[in-house]
Amino acid sequence: MLNKTFNKIYDTDIGYSFFNSKIAMISSAVLFIIFLCSIFAGVVSPYNPFDPASVSLMDAFTPPSWSEGGSPSFILGTDQQGRDMFSTIIYGSRISLIVGFASILFAMILGVFLGVTAGYIGGRYEIIVMRVTDVQLTIPSILMALLVNGIAKSVISQSMHSEMAIYVLIFAIGISEWPQFARVSRASTLVEKNKEYVSASRIIGLSNVLIMFKHILPNILRPLLVIATIGLALAIITESTLSFLGVGVPPTTPSLGTLIRFGNSFLFSGEWWITFFPAIFLIVLALSINLLGDWMRDALNPKLKIR
Amino acid sequence: MDERRLKSKIKNKMSLLKVKNLNISYPTRKETIVASKDVEFTLERGEILGIVGESGSGKSTIANAIINLIDPPGEITSGSIKIDNDELRDNEELIQEIRGKKIGFVFQDPQTSLNPLFKIKDQLIETIQTHLNLDYQDALKKSIQLLEEVGIDNAEKRIEDYPHQFSGGMRQRVVIALAISCEPDLIIADEPTTALDVSIQHQILELLKDLTKKRNLGVMIITHDMGVIAETTDKVIVMRHGLIVEQGDTKELLTNPKSNEARSLVISVPPTNKKIDRFKLISPDGKEITSDSKNLTKDIIKTWGARENTNQKLLELSGVTKIFDDKSLVSNFSFGSKNETAAKVVKAVDNVSFELFEGETLGLVGESGSGKSTIAKIITGLVRPTNGEIFYNNLSLYNSKRKYQIDKSRGQVQMIFQDPYSSLNPRFKVRDIISEPIRLFQKNISSSELTKNLYDLIDIVGMSRQSLDRYPHEFSGGQRQRISIARALATRPRLLICDEPTSALDVSIQAQVLNLLKDIQDELHLAMLFISHDLPVIRQMCNRIVVLKNGIVCETKESEELFNNPEHPYTQELIRLMPKIESII
Numbered sequence: 001m002l003n004k005t006f007n008k009i010y011d012t013d014i015g016y017s018f019f020n021s022k023i024a025m026i027s028s029a030v031l032f033i034i035f036l037c038s039i040f041a042g043v044v045s046p047y048n049p050f051d052p053a054s055v056s057l058m059d060a061f062t063p064p065s066w067s068e069g070g071s072p073s074f075i076l077g078t079d080q081q082g083r084d085m086f087s088t089i090i091y092g093s094r095i096s097l098i099v100g101f102a103s104i105l106f107a108m109i110l111g112v113f114l115g116v117t118a119g120y121i122g123g124r125y126e127i128i129v130m131r132v133t134d135v136q137l138t139i140p141s142i143l144m145a146l147l148v149n150g151i152a153k154s155v156i157s158q159s160m161h162s163e164m165a166i167y168v169l170i171f172a173i174g175i176s177e178w179p180q181f182a183r184v185s186r187a188s189t190l191v192e193k194n195k196e197y198v199s200a201s202r203i204i205g206l207s208n209v210l211i212m213f214k215h216i217l218p219n220i221l222r223p224l225l226v227i228a229t230i231g232l233a234l235a236i237i238t239e240s241t242l243s244f245l246g247v248g249v250p251p252t253t254p255s256l257g258t259l260i261r262f263g264n265s266f267l268f269s270g271e272w273w274i275t276f277f278p279a280i281f282l283i284v285l286a287l288s289i290n291l292l293g294d295w296m297r298d299a300l301n302p303k304l305k306i307r
Numbered sequence: 308m309d310e311r312r313l314k315s316k317i318k319n320k321m322s323l324l325k326v327k328n329l330n331i332s333y334p335t336r337k338e339t340i341v342a343s344k345d346v347e348f349t350l351e352r353g354e355i356l357g358i359v360g361e362s363g364s365g366k367s368t369i370a371n372a373i374i375n376l377i378d379p380p381g382e383i384t385s386g387s388i389k390i391d392n393d394e395l396r397d398n399e400e401l402i403q404e405i406r407g408k409k410i411g412f413v414f415q416d417p418q419t420s421l422n423p424l425f426k427i428k429d430q431l432i433e434t435i436q437t438h439l440n441l442d443y444q445d446a447l448k449k450s451i452q453l454l455e456e457v458g459i460d461n462a463e464k465r466i467e468d469y470p471h472q473f474s475g476g477m478r479q480r481v482v483i484a485l486a487i488s489c490e491p492d493l494i495i496a497d498e499p500t501t502a503l504d505v506s507i508q509h510q511i512l513e514l515l516k517d518l519t520k521k522r523n524l525g526v527m528i529i530t531h532d533m534g535v536i537a538e539t540t541d542k543v544i545v546m547r548h549g550l551i552v553e554q555g556d557t558k559e560l561l562t563n564p565k566s567n568e569a570r571s572l573v574i575s576v577p578p579t580n581k582k583i584d585r586f587k588l589i590s591p592d593g594k595e596i597t598s599d600s601k602n603l604t605k606d607i608i609k610t611w612g613a614r615e616n617t618n619q620k621l622l623e624l625s626g627v628t629k630i631f632d633d634k635s636l637v638s639n640f641s642f643g644s645k646n647e648t649a650a651k652v653v654k655a656v657d658n659v660s661f662e663l664f665e666g667e668t669l670g671l672v673g674e675s676g677s678g679k680s681t682i683a684k685i686i687t688g689l690v691r692p693t694n695g696e697i698f699y700n701n702l703s704l705y706n707s708k709r710k711y712q713i714d715k716s717r718g719q720v721q722m723i724f725q726d727p728y729s730s731l732n733p734r735f736k737v738r739d740i741i742s743e744p745i746r747l748f749q750k751n752i753s754s755s756e757l758t759k760n761l762y763d764l765i766d767i768v769g770m771s772r773q774s775l776d777r778y779p780h781e782f783s784g785g786q787r788q789r790i791s792i793a794r795a796l797a798t799r800p801r802l803l804i805c806d807e808p809t810s811a812l813d814v815s816i817q818a819q820v821l822n823l824l825k826d827i828q829d830e831l832h833l834a835m836l837f838i839s840h841d842l843p844v845i846r847q848m849c850n851r852i853v854v855l856k857n858g859i860v861c862e863t864k865e866s867e868e869l870f871n872n873p874e875h876p877y878t879q880e881l882i883r884l885m886p887k888i889e890s891i892i
Binding site for chain 1: 336684689718724725726731732733743747795
């Protein structure tokens with residue numbers, strides 16, 4: 001049974017390309033492990049770093065287990081509060097991934113909606129939407145996110161800050177990423193719109209909304225999937241950058257960027273592991289997503305198809 | 308040296324091109340596709356050889372093999388290709404020398420075979436200087452001569468132009484000039500006129516014939532168009548699945564094909580000399596194909612209710628005009644003065660009026676740019692007319708604000724498109740494609756009734772019921788066109804607009820689809836508006852014909868009357884120039 005499904009997947013062009021690309025297989029395996037770990041963080045990590053009861057200041061600054069003074073109970077050492085690095089990284093990556101996925105989803109929904117409608121409806125509406133996109137693209141996404149974050153901080157009351165921080169972050173990153181989706185989906189819509197199946201639907205008398213989202217949207221998903229994957233890596237890095245600058249998630253629920261920021265201050269006093277391991281983890285995560293996105297772009301491009 | 312002299316002496320005695328035992332295959336992941344199997348033929352100087360076959364029969368592969376341009380992973384597995392007794396196979400050096408010099412190439416699409424960034428002059432001179440030992444001035448002189456030879460007026464001035472400044476036919480002439488620029492002995496033309504209009508096609512073919520005689524060339528024309536073969540070639544090769552099924556004298560083969568495969572191909576070509584009721588179809592293995600959609604329509608008539616042919620006026624166009632301009636774009640950005648924008652106005656359809664009656668087929672014929680597709684789009688509401696009225700059943704289809712009123716026709720106007728590859732949504736199963744219009748018009752339909760409707764429709768177009776659960780990409784072009792027809796019939800239309808429904812199909816499939824359309828029309832008493840550039844097809848399908856030129860109606864006549872004594876000079880010209888092929892039945 002399992003063998004049969006495997007053969008079926010292998011038989012498709014994408015499946016074949018996947019199982020013949022080492023990069024795609026390795027990066028997706030790495031991602032799979034990271035996703036599993038962050039979903040089941042409570043099971044995988046030896047400690048719960050957010051539970052004050054399990055943290056002891058006595059354990060602070062323990063180096064990694066293999067170096068001198070290390071303890072086998074803390075594989076990657078501990079930070080200044082005595083939290084196990086391995087556990088904090090796993091819990092941190094969970095937050096990074098949630099923010100990344102949610103913000104890309106938000107950006108995608110907004111961008112695709114605007115892009116498809118702009119491409120299909122055209123006229124003045126299209127010109128306005130696309131000019132807004134152009135303007136937005138001239139603003140660096142970090143700057144945009146900082147701006148949104150700053151505004152949100154002054155609007156939301158002090159007591160709500162830490163509660164709302166993650167939503168603000170998702171909104172801030174999402175709003176800075178949507179132009180990519182709008183551009184790609186508009187361009188693809190323009191291509192699909194002139195195909196005869198769209199004309200046929202119009203002659204039948206289907207409503208424009210149905211044509212746009214039932215007929216055209218499924219046909220432009222491929223390029224969107226590719227930029228969503230690459231955008232995910234970008235969103236995670238943006239989140240980390242913001243957290244590193246101290247405007248991201250609150251220190252009580254640290255993400256990978258926050259962890260790097262914590263460790264940064266101890267870097268020159270010899271406690272390198274506090275910043276090193278989260279940073280490596282972030283690099284591996286972003287790299288794997290990017291490599292998978294690159295493979296996907298080639299595999300889904302019919303022009304580059306190698307038999 | 309001696310050897311070379313000897314060669315040139317015997318040159319005239321032997322064949323220019325000799326292909327022997329040629330095998331070409333494309334190994335892919337799942338199977339090895341044999342594109343050519345034991346192909347053998349010869350070509351003499353002063354002779355035009357036609358290679359004809361349906362898509363995928365391997366005719367282009369042979370042409371590419373001669374100049375070693377087979378796309379990887381394709382490869383020649385065995386055989387030999389000799390030009391004047393020089394073996395070309397696996398001899399890259401010789402091919403490099405010969406390509407462009409001894410062998411000229413003419414491709415299908417004149418839009419893409421010239422580099423748009425270089426002047427005609429530069430492209431010609433570059434080719435000439437690569438192969439002939441001439442200095443710039445001599446090369447330029449020769450280029451001008453060549454352009455004059457292929458019939459480009461004012462060659463001295465036009466040579467300074469860029470490709471986009473030439474029309475399609477002129478560009479193909481330039482490509483031919485390029486092909487003959489280095490005094491080749493052999494010209495390979497791969498579908499040289501497929502992208503061109505009838506009148507230009509005629510000129511290009513005449514030019515090729517002329518050059519063959521004047522320069523004593525060997526010419527190889529690859530085409531799917533039997534008319535072109537009949538008009539130009541001396542010898543013809545019929546291919547199928549990489550095999551030569553028959554070769555011989557063109558006239559002999561076209562009037563009396565011996566093999567079943569060739570016969571099945573020739574018999575399905577629409578004859579130009581008379582109107583036949585249905586195409587007689589023979590499968591490549593010699594069996595007669597009989598279509599019996601008459602029995603199949605019985606079910607559909609039960610659900611639709613019997614229809615009677617009342618010969619009433621169904622559609623009327625009066626004074627329809629469509630002007631395309633760039634005003635909307637320009638006014639938003641307002642570049643340039645207003646005078647400039649006025650010059651960009653194009654009248655795609657100019658004061659067109661005609662009527663269409665129930666149960667008849669009206670043909671719209673014209674060359675590219677004649678506005679025939681625009682008329683179809685106006686009737687179906689895809690394009691708004693600038694002026695004029697369209698009545699369906701005496702109800703105006705456009706209201707006073709020129710907005711299309713789809714409820715006036717209640718989906719009774721449906722359309723079949725040209726390209727079977729883009730007219731079906733690739734993400735939808737056939738079931739969903741056909742049931743979507745049914746659901747739209749019968750909101751409360753029960754699922755058992757829907758299934759029955761689907762079965763009726765899929766039966767009538769001659770497809771199996773299993774095909775409902777497949778995706779469009781699993782079907783061939785002809786099958787997709789059948790699905791398209793089923794979808795168009797789903798709303799129970801009274802008027803079916805066919806916009807070049809068979810232009811993208813092979814002749815044998817074309818014959819089947821045309822038969823199907825005739826059957827459906829007879830049974831369901833549909834009115835049809837049949838749009839095509841292909842005069843023989845129009846003659847076979849239509850009762851009356853409207854001839855269009857640049858958006859203007861030239862004449863409207865009964866179809867046999869039109870073909871037998873055309874009145875308008877343009878119609879006369881079109882009929883004179885169309886490649887003739889006679890019925891063999």
